[in-house]
Amino acid sequence: MIDKETMKMNGEKLVKCETCDEVFPYVPQKRFCTACKKRRRYLRQKDYAKRDYVIAKRKTAEAIAKKKAYDYARRNPSKGVEE
């Protein structure tokens, strides 16, 4: 186990974020600062939703029926999901 003294002896290594100039303590495999990491994850999720097979999945009869039932329940809260 590495204690604080050992870390001080090794010196804290700093690395630069690959997308902005933010500098953060070195962590193996970490290439982006926290803000960029969050932004990249958000963009990736947005990109994922646009992929053909994801869109195709949303267009199946089953998915459409599910969405219809959901919308119906939302429009008619008093009636609930039962038909």
Ligand SMILES: [Zn+2]
């Ligand atoms: Zn960054």
